[in-house]
Each structure stands twice: as C-alpha cells, then as structure tokens.
Amino acid sequence: MSSSRQEILANVRKALGREAYSVIKPHPYHERIALSEASVDLYQQFLARLKVTGVTLEELTDITQVPEAVATFCTQHQLHGPLAIAPALASLPWQQTGLQIDVGTTHGHHPIGVAQAFAGIAATGSLVMLANADNPAGLNFLPEYHLVVLARSHLLSQLEQLWPLLSSPSERIPQAVHLITGPSSTADIGGQLLYGAHGPRAVHILLTD
Template identity: 30%
Template sequence: MSGSARDEILSRVKRASGGAAACERADAWEQTRPPPVRPAIPGDVAAYFLTKAETNLMSIREIGSLADVPSAVAQILARANLAPDISVAPSLRDLPWPATMEVRDAKARIGEKLTVTRAVAAIAETGSVVLCSGDDAPGSLNYAPEVHVIVLDRADITPYLEDGLAKVKATYEPWPRAVNVVSGPSRTADVAGIVVRPAHGPKSVHLLITSSKP
C-alpha cells in the first residue's frame, strides 16, 4: 500500500511541478540563492556572543582549561544546594573530579539534577550553543536535568547560525543523530501567556568558557 501511495503522490507532485529541469535547478540552488539577510554583528564576535547568551539567561564563567571544570561544577552544585551526584559527557569523565562527587557518564536518569556536556560551537547571532549527540555525548543530558552545565571553548564561538552548523558538518561524518541548539533555560507561556521557567527542560544553564584551543 505504501509503495503505491508513494508513487501516486510523487507522480502528482511531479506533474504539478518540476519535470526534467527540476534536478538541474536543485543542483544549482545553493549557487543561485542570494546571500542570506542577517543582522550585523558589531565588534568582537566572542564578546557579542557572551552578551547575547547572558540576555538569554545563561550564566557565564570564564575558566582556564578543562581541568578547572570540576571545581566550577562543585560551586554550582553547592549554590543550587544539590547532592554531588551528576552525569557528564564521557569525554569529561576523566577530569580530576573530587572523590566526594558521584560522577557517571551514561545517558540521563529520570531524576537527573545536574549534567555537564560540551558544546561543539556557539553562535553569536542568537547567543546559542550547539551540542551534538554521539558516542561521547548522550543527547538526553541536554534536556533531562534541572541544571545544565555546558563547557565551551572560546575558539569555537562562531558568528552566525550558518557558521555554527558548518562547524558541525566539518566535524562529524556522518551528521550526528541530534544537533541541539540551546539558547537558555526551558520556558513556556502556555498558562495565560505568563512566562514560566522551566517547562520540561533545565531551569538553569551555565556556560564554562575555556581558552585551551589556540
């Protein structure tokens, strides 16, 4: 049944549009489309990103290198008054976590309080971070916890959405299952238009900015 539905729909579509020339036009599209209209990013791209991210209610802390992540996380835990039982991306598992902290590196649990993941890129235009799922990054860690800590290297800050996604394309083969672009804590306005944080995702998002890449 599905096969015939496919043929029927496609033949109707093709009768109404395209024809033999459609493939050629599709191949040439990226070259023929005019350049995107987008907002200007004045001044330093990283500074612009940081301002935008703060407007999006992400907290920002500049740390030196990955080795400084555990102590920064410990402070966030203490401030939020949460038990030292966290889930981190596998690539962060081997950091010098304090012995008092329970650190797992699997996918998210139902009652997940705090997770730590790594951004592939950041986007100045929208003040967002780009997170990709993979064998060292369970996507569920980005949505399940109450507190989400994201480690981002300053060198990975890009100007526009196109640039951030181009970085994904350059880094991953094949394209990751999930590319999550996150721009702050989860929110909703579905009760009488009043903004409430969080809805289903994290209620706070913290960025730890490293400067370890050249």
C-alpha cells in the same frame, strides 16, 4: 487557464517588468548574509545575547577546572545527588571534588547534567550540541540544571558558519544537532514566564580557553 486569470497574471507581470513565462532569478543571499565579521568581538556579542536568553556564564582558564567549578555550582545552589556527565568529560579530575558521578546519559534522577558543546553562536547566544556517544542527548533535556562546557575558540559569528564544520571529513556525523538558546520556559499559564516547564530550568556555561 481562464482568460480572466491570464489577464490578471499578465497585468502582474507587466507591473513587475517581466516577460511572459520569464524565470525568476535566485535571490543573491550570499551578498546579504555576512558569513564572517572579523571586526565583531564574538565574546561580547555572545555575552550580550546570553543576558537576553537567561543563560549564565563562568570563565575558566583551563578545562581541568571544570570539576571544581561544577562542585562550586552545586554548593551555591544547594544541589545534592549524583551528577550525569558526558563521556567526553570523563577524563577530567572529578575524583578530587567528592561528587558522585555517573558517566553517560541521565535517567531522570540526576539534578545536573554536564555536557560539552560543539560550538556557540554569538549572533543568537545559541549552544550547538551534537548528539553522539561522547555527548548523549539526554544530558541536554532531562536534568533540571544544564551545565555546558564550551571552548572560547569554538565561538562562531553566525549559524551559517556551522554547517561547513559539520561536513568536514574529520568530523563524525552526529545522530542529531541540537541548538539550545536559553533554559526551558513557557508563558502559556497565566501569562507568567515559568522556567523548567519541559526541560532544564537553568543553563550555565563553563567557558574555557
């Protein structure tokens, strides 16, 4: 190292109050990041973030109401054609809706994909989607309309709370973890915000108790 470089670094260390070759202490990030905020209403925080990201939410009292809610969504948006639903939701009473259902991933001809989220992050309004046999990843990205079933009890305050849950011995390791924050959008063309550029144009959450 040249003498001039040594002199510059010595002046920097002196200004920072450090000795030569001193070890930098790790940042006390655990003291700065709140891993749990009991006083925060997770639902209201989550709802506020969804309004920013453009995601809609519908509350259901029971998960068995999901098929009827999906059928109503199709009617309201005049959507026709087969639906792709996650195998995790296949046991719900879909036969009562009269909808054409394909269980499994989508192959591009399904206008709607219905999947189940592992968790929701209140701080960011993000949905945590685990890619596995019960929830194929294609459901999250190929259909124009992405309907997501989320349990209210699976709302988390911060992203940091997610990782210990995934490392639990009772939880199978997923093929991938996808964080979805709003529908697909871009403003690259003419500076105008367009939805559905490279994924679903709409994301609708079915929140169950």
